[in-house]
Amino acid sequence: MSYKCSRCKRDVELDEYGGVRCPYCGHRVLLKERAPTIKEVDVE
Amino acid sequence: MVADFEVEFIERDDRNARFLVRGASPAFANGIRRAMIADVPTFSIDTVRFVENSSVMFDEMIGLRLGLVPLTTPLDDFEVGETVTLALDVEGPGTAYSGDIETSDDLVEPADDNIPIIELKEQQRIELEADAVLDTGREHAKHQGGVAVGYRHLQRVEVVGDAGEFDEGEPNILRGVIETEDGELVATDEFDHDLAERYPGKELAVHDVPGAFVFHVETDGSFSVEELVTRAAESIGARAAELETKVAV
Numbered sequence: 001m002s003y004k005c006s007r008c009k010r011d012v013e014l015d016e017y018g019g020v021r022c023p024y025c026g027h028r029v030l031l032k033e034r035a036p037t038i039k040e041v042d043v044e
Numbered sequence: 045m046v047a048d049f050e051v052e053f054i055e056r057d058d059r060n061a062r063f064l065v066r067g068a069s070p071a072f073a074n075g076i077r078r079a080m081i082a083d084v085p086t087f088s089i090d091t092v093r094f095v096e097n098s099s100v101m102f103d104e105m106i107g108l109r110l111g112l113v114p115l116t117t118p119l120d121d122f123e124v125g126e127t128v129t130l131a132l133d134v135e136g137p138g139t140a141y142s143g144d145i146e147t148s149d150d151l152v153e154p155a156d157d158n159i160p161i162i163e164l165k166e167q168q169r170i171e172l173e174a175d176a177v178l179d180t181g182r183e184h185a186k187h188q189g190g191v192a193v194g195y196r197h198l199q200r201v202e203v204v205g206d207a208g209e210f211d212e213g214e215p216n217i218l219r220g221v222i223e224t225e226d227g228e229l230v231a232t233d234e235f236d237h238d239l240a241e242r243y244p245g246k247e248l249a250v251h252d253v254p255g256a257f258v259f260h261v262e263t264d265g266s267f268s269v270e271e272l273v274t275r276a277a278e279s280i281g282a283r284a285a286e287l288e289t290k291v292a293v
Contacts, residue, residue, distance in 0.1 A: 039094045041103050043111035044184070 003030040054221055054229055059262060061269040064198055064221065064229060066256045073195050073257040079276035080190035081181050085124050086266040087115040087152050088186040090177040098168045099136075106162060106170070111186045113142045114155040114264040115176055119275060121151055122178050128152040133171045136164025145174075152176060155265030190272050191264045196220040198229075198256035201239065205247045216240045218250065221258045 003012045005022035006029040012022050014030070021028055050066040065073070092107045099106070110132075122128075129148045134140035143157030162170065181188035200223045207213070216239040221231050235242040239250075261269050 034098070039103055041092045041094065041107040043088075043090055043092060043107045043186075 002033055004033055005029075006031050052229065054231055054258070056269075058268050059265055061262075062221070062231065062258060062260050064256060064258050066198075066253075068255060068257055070257075073259075075280055076273070076276055077193050077195060077259070079279050080193045080261065080272055081188055083180055083182065083279040084189045084272055084275040085119070085178050085180045086117045086187050086189040086264070087122075087128065087176045087178050088184070089113065089115075089130065089174045090127075090179075091175040093173045095171040095173070097170050097172070099162050099164055099170050100168070101162055106172075109161055110172075110174055113145070113159055113161075114266050115152050116155050117178065117189070117266040118151045119267065119271065124178050124180065127175045127177045130174045130176055131172065132161070132174070134164060134169070136168040137166050139163045140170055189263055189266045190261060190276075192260070192262035195257045195259045197252035198223055198258050199250050200253050201225075201243070202249045203243060203246045204249045207245050207247050213240060213245075216248065222250075223253060223256075 142159035
């Protein structure tokens, strides 16, 4: 899963055992990025 | 019973009209009204493919807004179920308007250019592709071509005498279209919907004219009022013809 650190704005890959923490700056707030795929929505 | 309709226009614009129909039954007037709302198809965005949406709103909410943008609908060139592709690509800061929507077919484009879709701030961007489909109001309200369609009885106003000497002169409010004693048709907004203003100091009798209906028709801009009314009448005719053939078999 790809996240973005809210402090240093770098892309972060989370692994299962590392805990929620940016490996570059140690910040614990990570933001989930929008998936780069095209999303189809039905207008109902 | 075969009725001869007499039609007279009171107001006539591209999107808005008021006309009087004489010789119609209440059932037929309501049938036409319902056909105008539910049976005349219009184009409306049905599927949206979001390439990018970094705005503050969810894709689904923007999709719903796009669905409500009226699109011009040349009914002679398309069948129900056909689709046309549209696209929108706007980068902030600024507002994405319906006029920013690009179309793959010039016959189908937003009827109004100034409908705001979403306000974008710095570094926000919206890019999408959408399919508009031709369908009827029966399927979804976004496909309604007639948005404010209704009718009232024509009301005849007769002067029966002078008002009493000590009458208060209270307002006598009436809305719609009136027929005067000499057969003139007057919309009530011409005298502020107050009969006391048009006939001061008179005693009046007001009654419905049987079989005379004043239609007020407004379209969303997909097509003209004439197109809407004739297509509604055609749809009733087509259903009657279908019934006739099915019964005859």
